Amino acid sequence: MENSRTEVQRYFAYFDQLIQPIQKPMMYEMYQQLKQKFFDTLASVDAENALTIWTDLLDIDAKLQIMSDLINDDVFELSEQEIIQLTNNDYKNYFRELVGLNELDQVPHSLLFLRQIQYKRCPSNVYSIHNKEPKQ
Template sequence: MRIASKEEYVSGFNMVVNIIKKRNESGNLDSYFTKQLIELGDLIESISEENFWQILPEILGIDAKLNLITELIRFEDFSEEEIIRITESDYSTYYKELCGYDLSMKTKHSLLFNVS
């Protein structure tokens, strides 16, 4: 599926938002998720030719975080705090693992692996 707008991208996470709200734990995960979406919006608004190379890795990092949350939220064994901790520790290698690399392998030269 091709995503053509920020609205389409964000709406793809509606199911996750609903699950987070149903869990109704501490509210930390809801706040964390919302913070990521706000930061994404701020980064998109500030992107320019001069800062593209600094901002794209941050956008990829947020995308990795949101996708990790999407995967981890399905496991009821994980608390909100555990989901946040795992997300923060693993997001920088998310695409590497998603593409079949193990953590010790050197990746191809690609923007996809330039996450911050």
């Protein structure tokens, strides 16, 4: 368990350095909330909810990745509030875009896209897989 805690600390060390309270106070507050949510979510994992927890952690990671991409962006020069708004709006499509898929493309059957895959029970007691439409 100590190794996993060390891995999580290393994961957050990057963001700890990147998102400073003096330079970006609103983003820092959001970051602290996401970090706490990550630890709380991770602490609640068990065999029955592992995949749900996985998708929750990926959502947090997507938000952190978007924030880190935009925090020092010199092209768009977005305000903190604009970055937070983009982060909260775009995180659901982050991994889709990362692998080159648009909103209309079918996602692969992967843990990365678990939240976007919908399972429906068929009459033969087998589950069929249908991609969920991304929420706008």
